[in-house]
Amino acid sequence: MRLATRANGTPDGELMIVSDDGARWCAAGADWPNLLTAIERWDAAEPALRALAAQDSGDWDALDAANVRAPLPRSWQWLDGSAYTTHGELMQIAFGLDPVPTDRPLMYQGLSDRFLAPTETARFPSQADGIDFEGEFGVIVDAVPMGVSVEQAARHIRLLVQINDWSLRAIAPIEMKTGFGWVQAKPPCSMAPFAVTPDVLGSDWRDGRVCLELGVDWNAKRFGRVDGSEMAFSFPELVAHAARTRDLVAGTVIGSGTVSNATYATRGSACISERRAIEIIAHGAPQTPFMADGDSVHMVAKSSDGAAPFGAIDQRVAVIAPN
Amino acid sequence: MRLATRANGTPDGELMIVSDDGARWCAAGADWPNLLTAIERWDAAEPALRALAAQDSGDWDALDAANVRAPLPRSWQWLDGSAYTTHGELMQIAFGLDPVPTDRPLMYQGLSDRFLAPTETARFPSQADGIDFEGEFGVIVDAVPMGVSVEQAARHIRLLVQINDWSLRAIAPIEMKTGFGWVQAKPPCSMAPFAVTPDVLGSDWRDGRVCLELGVDWNAKRFGRVDGSEMAFSFPELVAHAARTRDLVAGTVIGSGTVSNATYATRGSACISERRAIEIIAHGAPQTPFMADGDSVHMVAKSSDGAAPFGAIDQRVAVIAPN
Helix, strand or coil: CEEEEECCCCCCCEEEEECCCCCEEEECCCCCCCHHHHHHCHHHHHHHHHHHHHCCCCCCEECCHHHEECCCCCCCCEEEECCEHHHHHHHHHHHCCCCCCCCCCCEEEECCCCCECCCCCEEEEEHHHCEECCEEEEEEECCECCCCCHHHHHHCEEEEEEEECCEECCCHHHHHHHCCCCCCCCCCCEECCCEECHHHHHHHEECCEECCEEEEEECCEEEEEEECCCECCCHHHHHHHHCCCCCECCCCEEECCCCCCCCHHHHECCCHHHHHHHHHHHHCCCCCCCCCCCCEEEEEEECCCCCCCCCEEEEEEEEEECC | CEEEEECCCCCCCEEEEECCCCCEEEECCCCCCCHHHHHHCHHHHHHHHHHHHCCCCCCCEECCHHHEECCCCCCCCEEEECCEHHHHHHHHHHHCCCCCCCCCCCEEEECCCCCECCCCCEEEEEHHHCEECCEEEEEEECCECCCCCHHHHHHCEEEEEEEECCEECCCHHHHHCCCCCCCCCCCCCEECCCEECHHHHHHHEECCEECCEEEEEECCEEEEEEECCCECCCHHHHHHHHCCCCCECCCCEEECCCCCCCCHHHHECCCHHHHHHHHHHHHCCCCCCCCCCCCEEEEEEECCCCCCCCCEEEEEEEEEECC
């Protein structure tokens, strides 16, 4: 089942069920006005929404991409991991940081009061902050009790999403060196249009990982085509890590961190900072600049048959003070 | 004006206006069902709520402390600073960390999907995690646009609160060393019963600081009596720092970090970890253990005339696995 959210003037938008081809939609109805409401009572919501989805006979309204918001326009909690080992190693080079222990998941709490729409312009105060995209995957859980096992955590993963985790690279290492994590370096993320139940991915959802290829284009030029399968920790492990000392509120989004592969030489990267680290290794200095005012980024995850279960992120950068 | 929240079976509770002596209450009414709703339209809410408050003729219902929740039982964003220089210096000793730059505010994003009630038992998975309280102050802002000046930020501070920022000290330095900040080390915070408009504090709200004495008792023994005035950065500076690269959603809570004073030898501390650092300085090793199952903490901020504008936090610790 594929879900999306339509702008309706409310902060949470209106929940839509979307046809398997992503082209048409039907309202989820008054019982499930938005996705946050549905995920809070998912055991009741899922069968009701699936019953509606089964009624699609091709006569639903055409989906208007301009009216589509993030599937979850806001949530009470966003916890982003950094589960791709190659990304972590390259970012230490990019930021000039010491290696960190890899025996437990890396995770920070980020801004969740808004997730930008898939085609929403991303506003930043200054180009000098080092504007970068980060292509990644995420899961949405229902309420998870503190202390769950990895096996139990897996059963709370209800929906999968694709995320662009906007990052400001000039600020990131300054904040990291305090040990407090990121605030200024992590403005709001964006989501691709569709949140999907894991069954939509078939065998591409395996070992608790989204095993799709994520294509990333910067200003309409291919930048990376990365493989989601190389997470050192699975999503259930990330959920259990997050729930070690807290109950996770329903609607919590847990991110994979930037998708990255050991074969970056051929696959490219899902963020600019990683490419700059590769350039530092090769040439002693970064060569690729960060994003400029007006730049665009396009991200779409595809299965081997060419299907794009999450739809595409297509965003443009607007810098308030371009210099 | 003093506001509080009453349990009514909803996640956000029911907003109450509380009498100046904190003893009686009146419902804020259907237009302002809860504090989150009110802060989202504070320019309209404040005069309406003040008009109701002015009607108190001593016949309001008595406040039932057992039914009082955190004034803001949940919010979309909680950003906690660490603005007391002495606290920062002592925590570096406690955690064995290198000094961090002090030219900009320290801040992390924490769990905001729930704030515990002032008398709610705090549940933790294990005593071995190093259970600690942290007494601090906070401000609640209405919507703050990205890039505000410190002067503009000051005008968005609508309410003041008193907070117990529960912390797990065995995990904190492990998470700090990753640079990602705290997830497991920071379970939900608690709030004292009353959120107050700044005018309630009179001259004790000055230079953007809560200049009250915060008394902290652990198991009914005085632990600290710390002075809130020694923040290196004011609350308006913390708000402007938080809003540097993001719009702040209405209801964002910004914390001061643990209140701490250069005269800690006579004033004591507002968290155990700080006392342990002082013991390390004096004796080469910490002597005070962290909290145990069943322990209590009491925190109340008082003005020089003995008034307690926020009321008191009175919590007990419940450890799920005491060993």
